[in-house]
Amino acid sequence: MSDLKIGAYICKGCGLGERLDCDQLATVAQRDGKAQVVQQHDFLCSAEGVKLIQNDIDNEGVNRVVIGACSRRAKTEAFDFQGVNVSRCNLREGVIWVRPDEDDMRETTQEMAEDYIRMGCAEAKHSLIPASAQEKGTDNTVLVVGGGITGMTAALEAAKTGYPVVLVEKTGELGGYVGKMWKDVPMHAPYTDPVDTATAAMAAEIEANSLITVHLNSTISKTSGAPGRFAVDISTESGSTTTINIGAIIQASGATPYDASQLPELGYGKSKDVVDRVELEQLAIAANGGPIKRPSDGKEVKKVTFIQCAGQRSEKEGHLNYCSGDCCLTSIKQAMYFKDQNPDIETEILFDDLRTPGAPGEDFYRSGQDKMVTFRKAVVSEVVGGSNGPVVKFKDKILDEDVEEEADLVVLATGMVANSGVDIDEVPQNEPGEWEVSVDSILNLNYRQGKDLPHLKYGFNDSHFICFPYETRRTGIYTCGPVRRPMDTQQAIDDATGATLKAIQEIENAKVGRAAHPRSGDLSYPIFRKEGCTQCKRCTVECPFGAIDEDEKRFPVFNESRCRRCGTCMGACPVRVISFENYSCDTVGQQLKNVEIPEEWDEKPRILVLACENDAYPALDMGAQQGNHYSQWARIIPVRCLGSVNTIWITDALNSGYDGVILMGCQKGENYQCHFVKGSEMAAVRMSKVDQTLETLNLEKERVETYEVAITDIDRAPGLINDMAETIEKIGLSPFKF
Amino acid sequence: MSEVIATNQTILVVGGGISGMTAALEAAECGKQVILVEKNPSIGGRVSQLYKYFPKLCHPKCGLEINLKRIKANRNLRVMAMTEVSAISGDAGNYSVTLKTAPRYVNENCTSCGACGDAVEAEFDSEYNYGMNKRKGAYLPFNQAYPERYVLDPAIIGTDDAEKAKAACKYGAIDLDMGESESTITVGAIIWATGWKPYDAGKIQPYGYDRFQNVITSVEFERMLDPHGPTGGKILRPSDGKEAKDVAFIQCAGSRDKNHLAHCSRICCMASLKQTTYLREQYGDDGKGTVYYIDIRAIDRIDDFYQNVQKDPNISFVKSKVASITEDKETGNPVLHGVDTEGYHRYSNPHELVVLAIGMEPSVPAGDFPIEVVLNEEGFVELDEANGAFFAAGCSSDALDVNRAVQSATASALRAIQVVNKVAGAEG
Amino acid sequence: MSNYNQEMIEKYRGNFLKEVQDNVEEGDWVKMCMQCGVCSGSCPLGPHWEHPPQEIFMMIRAGKREEVLESTSMWMCTSCYNCIARCPRGLPITHIMHGLATYSKRLGLAPQQQPTAKFAQLFWDNLVKKGRVNELKLGLSLYFMNGFGEGIKTSLKMKDIGLNMLKAGRMTPMEMLGGHSCKDTKGFQAMLKKAQELEEARIGKHGN
Numbered sequence A: 001m002s003d004l005k006i007g008a009y010i011c012k013g014c015g016l017g018e019r020l021d022c023d024q025l026a027t028v029a030q031r032d033g034k035a036q037v038v039q040q041h042d043f044l045c046s047a048e049g050v051k052l053i054q055n056d057i058d059n060e061g062v063n064r065v066v067i068g069a070c071s072r073r074a075k076t077e078a079f080d081f082q083g084v085n086v087s088r089c090n091l092r093e094g095v096i097w098v099r100p101d102e103d104d105m106r107e108t109t110q111e112m113a114e115d116y117i118r119m120g121c122a123e124a125k126h127s128l129i130p131a132s133a134q135e136k137g138t139d140n141t142v143l144v145v146g147g148g149i150t151g152m153t154a155a156l157e158a159a160k161t162g163y164p165v166v167l168v169e170k171t172g173e174l175g176g177y178v179g180k181m182w183k184d185v186p187m188h189a190p191y192t193d194p195v196d197t198a199t200a201a202m203a204a205e206i207e208a209n210s211l212i213t214v215h216l217n218s219t220i221s222k223t224s225g226a227p228g229r230f231a232v233d234i235s236t237e238s239g240s241t242t243t244i245n246i247g248a249i250i251q252a253s254g255a256t257p258y259d260a261s262q263l264p265e266l267g268y269g270k271s272k273d274v275v276d277r278v279e280l281e282q283l284a285i286a287a288n289g290g291p292i293k294r295p296s297d298g299k300e301v302k303k304v305t306f307i308q309c310a311g312q313r314s315e316k317e318g319h320l321n322y323c324s325g326d327c328c329l330t331s332i333k334q335a336m337y338f339k340d341q342n343p344d345i346e347t348e349i350l351f352d353d354l355r356t357p358g359a360p361g362e363d364f365y366r367s368g369q370d371k372m373v374t375f376r377k378a379v380v381s382e383v384v385g386g387s388n389g390p391v392v393k394f395k396d397k398i399l400d401e402d403v404e405e406e407a408d409l410v411v412l413a414t415g416m417v418a419n420s421g422v423d424i425d426e427v428p429q430n431e432p433g434e435w436e437v438s439v440d441s442i443l444n445l446n447y448r449q450g451k452d453l454p455h456l457k458y459g460f461n462d463s464h465f466i467c468f469p470y471e472t473r474r475t476g477i478y479t480c481g482p483v484r485r486p487m488d489t490q491q492a493i494d495d496a497t498g499a500t501l502k503a504i505q506e507i508e509n510a511k512v513g514r515a516a517h518p519r520s521g522d523l524s525y526p527i528f529r530k531e532g533c534t535q536c537k538r539c540t541v542e543c544p545f546g547a548i549d550e551d552e553k554r555f556p557v558f559n560e561s562r563c564r565r566c567g568t569c570m571g572a573c574p575v576r577v578i579s580f581e582n583y584s585c586d587t588v589g590q591q592l593k594n595v596e597i598p599e600e601w602d603e604k605p606r607i608l609v610l611a612c613e614n615d616a617y618p619a620l621d622m623g624a625q626q627g628n629h630y631s632q633w634a635r636i637i638p639v640r641c642l643g644s645v646n647t648i649w650i651t652d653a654l655n656s657g658y659d660g661v662i663l664m665g666c667q668k669g670e671n672y673q674c675h676f677v678k679g680s681e682m683a684a685v686r687m688s689k690v691d692q693t694l695e696t697l698n699l700e701k702e703r704v705e706t707y708e709v710a711i712t713d714i715d716r717a718p719g720l721i722n723d724m725a726e727t728i729e730k731i732g733l734s735p736f737k738f
Numbered sequence B: 001m002s003e004v005i006a007t008n009q010t011i012l013v014v015g016g017g018i019s020g021m022t023a024a025l026e027a028a029e030c031g032k033q034v035i036l037v038e039k040n041p042s043i044g045g046r047v048s049q050l051y052k053y054f055p056k057l058c059h060p061k062c063g064l065e066i067n068l069k070r071i072k073a074n075r076n077l078r079v080m081a082m083t084e085v086s087a088i089s090g091d092a093g094n095y096s097v098t099l100k101t102a103p104r105y106v107n108e109n110c111t112s113c114g115a116c117g118d119a120v121e122a123e124f125d126s127e128y129n130y131g132m133n134k135r136k137g138a139y140l141p142f143n144q145a146y147p148e149r150y151v152l153d154p155a156i157i158g159t160d161d162a163e164k165a166k167a168a169c170k171y172g173a174i175d176l177d178m179g180e181s182e183s184t185i186t187v188g189a190i191i192w193a194t195g196w197k198p199y200d201a202g203k204i205q206p207y208g209y210d211r212f213q214n215v216i217t218s219v220e221f222e223r224m225l226d227p228h229g230p231t232g233g234k235i236l237r238p239s240d241g242k243e244a245k246d247v248a249f250i251q252c253a254g255s256r257d258k259n260h261l262a263h264c265s266r267i268c269c270m271a272s273l274k275q276t277t278y279l280r281e282q283y284g285d286d287g288k289g290t291v292y293y294i295d296i297r298a299i300d301r302i303d304d305f306y307q308n309v310q311k312d313p314n315i316s317f318v319k320s321k322v323a324s325i326t327e328d329k330e331t332g333n334p335v336l337h338g339v340d341t342e343g344y345h346r347y348s349n350p351h352e353l354v355v356l357a358i359g360m361e362p363s364v365p366a367g368d369f370p371i372e373v374v375l376n377e378e379g380f381v382e383l384d385e386a387n388g389a390f391f392a393a394g395c396s397s398d399a400l401d402v403n404r405a406v407q408s409a410t411a412s413a414l415r416a417i418q419v420v421n422k423v424a425g426a427e428g
Numbered sequence C: 001m002s003n004y005n006q007e008m009i010e011k012y013r014g015n016f017l018k019e020v021q022d023n024v025e026e027g028d029w030v031k032m033c034m035q036c037g038v039c040s041g042s043c044p045l046g047p048h049w050e051h052p053p054q055e056i057f058m059m060i061r062a063g064k065r066e067e068v069l070e071s072t073s074m075w076m077c078t079s080c081y082n083c084i085a086r087c088p089r090g091l092p093i094t095h096i097m098h099g100l101a102t103y104s105k106r107l108g109l110a111p112q113q114q115p116t117a118k119f120a121q122l123f124w125d126n127l128v129k130k131g132r133v134n135e136l137k138l139g140l141s142l143y144f145m146n147g148f149g150e151g152i153k154t155s156l157k158m159k160d161i162g163l164n165m166l167k168a169g170r171m172t173p174m175e176m177l178g179g180h181s182c183k184d185t186k187g188f189q190a191m192l193k194k195a196q197e198l199e200e201a202r203i204g205k206h207g208n
Helices: A022-031 A047-059 A092-096 A103-125 A149-160 A199-208 A277-287 A327-341 A358-370 A489-512 A538-542 A568-572 A585-593 A616-625 A647-655 A679-688 A690-696 A716-731 B018-028 B060-073 B115-119 B160-168 B218-224 B268-286 B300-311 B402-427 C003-012 C016-023 C027-032 C038-042 C053-061 C065-069 C082-086 C093-107 C115-130 C135-146 C148-157 C159-168 C185-207
Strands: A006-011 A037-041 A064-069 A085-090 A142-145 A165-168 A212-215 A218-224 A230-236 A241-246 A248-251 A255-257 A274-276 A303-310 A346-351 A374-385 A390-396 A401-406 A409-414 A416-418 A477-479 A548-550 A556-558 A607-612 A634-639 A660-665 A704-708 B010-014 B033-037 B077-080 B083-091 B094-101 B123-125 B134-136 B181-187 B189-192 B196-198 B215-217 B246-253 B288-293 B315-319 B324-327 B334-340 B345-350 B353-358 B360-362 B390-392
Touching: A006 A022, A006 A047, A006 A103, A022 A037, A022 A064, A022 A103, A037 A047, A047 A064, A064 A103, A085 A092, A085 A103, A092 A103, A092 A616, A103 A585, A103 A634, A142 A149, A142 A241, A142 A489, A149 A165, A149 A199, A149 A212, A149 A248, A149 A489, A149 B402, A165 A218, A165 A230, A199 A212, A230 A248, A248 A489, A274 A277, A277 A327, A277 A409, A303 A327, A327 A346, A327 A358, A327 A409, A358 C027, A374 C053, A390 A409, A477 A489, A489 B018, A489 B402, A538 A548, A538 A568, A568 A679, A585 A634, A585 A647, A607 A616, A607 A647, A607 A716, A616 A634, A616 A716, A634 A716, A647 A660, A647 A679, A647 A690, A660 A679, A660 A716, A679 A690, A679 A704, A704 A716, B010 B018, B010 B181, B010 B402, B018 B033, B018 B060, B018 B077, B018 B189, B018 B402, B033 B083, B094 B189, B115 B160, B189 B402, B215 B218, B218 B268, B218 B353, B246 B268, B246 B334, B268 B288, B268 B300, B268 B353, B300 B315, B334 B353, B334 C038, B390 B402, C003 C016, C003 C093, C016 C027, C016 C053, C016 C065, C016 C093, C027 C053, C027 C093, C038 C053, C038 C082, C053 C065, C053 C093, C065 C093, C082 C093, C115 C135, C115 C185, C135 C148, C148 C159
Parallel strands: A006 A037, A006 A064, A064 A085, A142 A165, A142 A248, A165 A212, A248 A477, A274 A409, A303 A346, A303 A409, A346 A374, A607 A634, A607 A660, A660 A704, B010 B033, B010 B189, B033 B077, B189 B390, B215 B353, B246 B288, B246 B353, B288 B315
Antiparallel strands: A218 A230, A230 A241, A255 A416, A374 A390, A390 A401, A548 A556, B083 B094, B094 B181, B123 B134, B196 B360, B324 B334, B334 B345
16 A cells, blocks of 8 residues: 555635634644645635645545545535545534634634644544455355245346346245235236236246246255355255355245134134134135135135234234234235125124225225225124124224124134244354254354344334335345235335345445445445454444354454444454454544643633434534534544444543543434444443443543434534533533643 | 436436435445436435434434435436426337426535525525425525535526625526526436325315414424424414414325325324324423324334324324314314214314324326326326336335335336346347 | 015115115215215214214114114205215215115105105105195195194294295295196106106116
């Protein structure tokens, strides 16, 4: 690598020239920041200004660009120089916009700006240019686990995009749950009648597709490696195992129908003529378009009652506490089986809330009504045996009366339970070296953190993000279909198609060592210095993405393409042996150390703010844009995630005489908003121990505060800084000034 | 406007809301060339106008920030704001698309310093705030707007204000001679992500949206919660500016109704349940919410959100499509009339504020598509082979929540990639 | 109870929804109701209904045959069409109400003392005689609908209006003596007869 050469560029536009002494900033960059090239420009983001910088990169060998202008969030594309590191000193949103334009404030405003220049240069000096991980992906193959409609869709879509596919199905045939249906809900307008299921045609298409290899009666007995270079053991029932190299994995392990025998109060198990929705499909298949006969005596069904939400949407023990999403449509479809065969058959659906959303849903509901399926808002209390068939006891909520009705057949619209494998929070991974296959596991990952993807809620493997539904906590492994959340066929097909894109994208990312979402395209990766490591396991335990394994001596083994570059490992490491090229204990530590700490008698406190770059930092920026001011004592450093904050920074700051430290991260807990899932939680745990440090230093604990800050806290975030300034005024300056 | 470079291996994404941004990014992050066009001055779409998302009650701006960061970092993706598609011809793998770009009167020199905004005087209804307050004639659409660039309202062109704006800009960013420009590009596939618009509440005559100030829509209610929105983050009655603590939510306002929108808009139940939590957030035990509904469609895993709201003693549910609203002249309270169908109880309930859970209408009316497309009766684009490489993403395909819109968009991106990969394959 | 009623009971065996679908004007719309209640809430006479339309539709689906057909509710409808205008499912509720009333009358189940039902009968009887409504006679028969005493009382109460109408020429006492008729009374009667035949044939078709 060429020698480090810092070029510092000071913009005088947007009022910076008027509010700040830019000549002095240039001097600071040169004198304190050791910038070899320093230039000022009236309008740095203009084509001319950008050209000036590019010219220095091309001709002067500048490879660290320090820009003293606006926030890193502004003019990002203009200052996007390739092959160099860019440090942005936020003089606009971070200095002049948050300070009043008054003569007696000029001095402190200038001090802020000078510190940011020093910080930018320090960051530049201690950063390396990301070279991308050495561990590159080589495998193009997509592994699809599960041969139901979701998995089949994924396989076909991946093949259609040109990627080879290995499809593993644990039963002896493709088709899954949908394959066992008589008909399916329509997926194309008009949404009026049940349609043939798509599974048979898809299975034939898969058979004929040379890019797709199918393994039936097979399960995954081991998954190791990382995106772009997974090694997956596929074992057959007979015991033979094949190892296949895989680029990315789509987990379409589907759902299992809820066990209706847990519903004796609804007559299941007591009367043969109380069936669940799967059994009704079987009856319809047996009838093959003719009259559907009831199981007990083979009598043609003349009256059928559907009970919605059977064992669902209920906090009762053994029930599902969620709505399975498709049961309303399914019951309407099944009622149509009867009506289409013989319109005189009475079909009644007892529901609480009828959930047929969107245009297709509502059309299908109306079509059911048009076919004279009757709907009653009702609460069913029990199903008992009657003289001619099961008797349903319910309260009609509209007519406000208790009703007992006999039917030939009762169908329980039971829910679906995700096939999400072992819950790794309950069953952690074996000790290193003692790895063994678990039959309950779907993927049998030999990851340090456990064999399957973490569960979110109610056993689903969903991502918790609304805007980013595919962000699972295991890079390169994408869940889709009802293993992720309850869904109908149409949604499962869309979901599988989306997951296929993510799998393919990850294969392409892994090939070049690029990070996946949310730091898409980041080429930095964790560098580990083994000689200092104490095998404390914090990094391997805390990594939100299970990216780090352990070798037999308990040293961490980094799998770079599993890594999402949040830096939680770096924050966790007590001996600071983990870093990224452009983000390390040094790049941040040196920034805070390069802030000038005034002598005690100057009465100028310093407050270090470590702010999450995705939420808190933009909140402060937008607050500035809105005209919110905050204390001139604050020095703000954006961090990738609060999880990456190493407590050494806090200790260093306090030791070097900072009077207060504020950490701003995202909401943690059940509705966490941290895009690295566990980062802010980990930070909170670490910070809870900082009090002891403060005690040993004989400092007040109010000097360090951790806050959850949302991106919308554009008034609150600056307020928190001001609060700290007030606190310091009250408790006095830090005794640690030199 | 600089020349747009596109080939039949380029994917065009129309619409820069959550679906369009997602489709564009996912395709671009697979290494494809993508052009994203947005008719408004900024991308971000409807979700940028929301206070919180259900069920997590997190902030849409957080996801927007990540997406903007991804966009800024991606060299495969080009965003064209204020641009609409006026014509499409050709077939899958080879479309010719005519784009019309309206004049912004501000060029890329803009540093969003705000000097022009300070200089002009004329004010206009704020689109971002659904006309609930005013914005200047030179403005940044909202604080996260992208491109982060001011825009001049065309109405000030030719007035003193335009000259004042120009004079205030030190960077030569204001170009009053800009005109509409047109360009024709070749693309291989089109992702149609034009989204939805709130149904015109004035058409629901008995609810008096156009007559009673204290009847507002759910999208307007969202704007009230923005700390820098038209009410400074407070739930205030438009009639007298008083805090509204007793709020009614009317479901299916325009949806599931043959007189208006025949489809169920899917999101409104969860949106209203979410909005009931705003009352508790602001008023604690003093807030009171009533939800008038036909069916509560808190579908799938998030039904527990509904269960939790039901446990709140201050929130009640009435199974009823409200028949009409009158106004109590003395208090300004809207009075809701109708029948609770669970056991037949008539009611005339006054509330301090009424929020209409307004339905989602496809943004582009059936007759206005630039190319022949298979639509369903409700005007949503079907996934149909006859559509060639024209793929709907998000709410142009159905009424979807954000999560499903993103799934749909990601799926559409793959479908588009399949087409351009085929083109690339054919061309070697 | 009429034989016709008995016939229908046997034919539909508790499937009242189907019975309504087959026999009631616009009755095939009843199944489309989604119980939103906007019809009930929009009805200006709403509070006077024992069972508002949406509830009647639910009762039909629940098989409450007698309760529905003997109800006074559908006789309350004044054909304002508010419910039709508002119904999100496009049900022609006004017509269904009249259809149900007609059907109940045909079955002999219509309430005897319901004023609207009575008025309808008076109106019909008055109209069919001459093909024109004799307003004077209709008015008086309406006043005396519930007996002589009440008839006198109502007549006295209305006398000022009556006198004014006489003065203005809006009503003539000559109408008491037969009154005017339409041009072709015979043709009119024949038309009614034919209509009746057609109606009976229609009912008969479903009735068998």
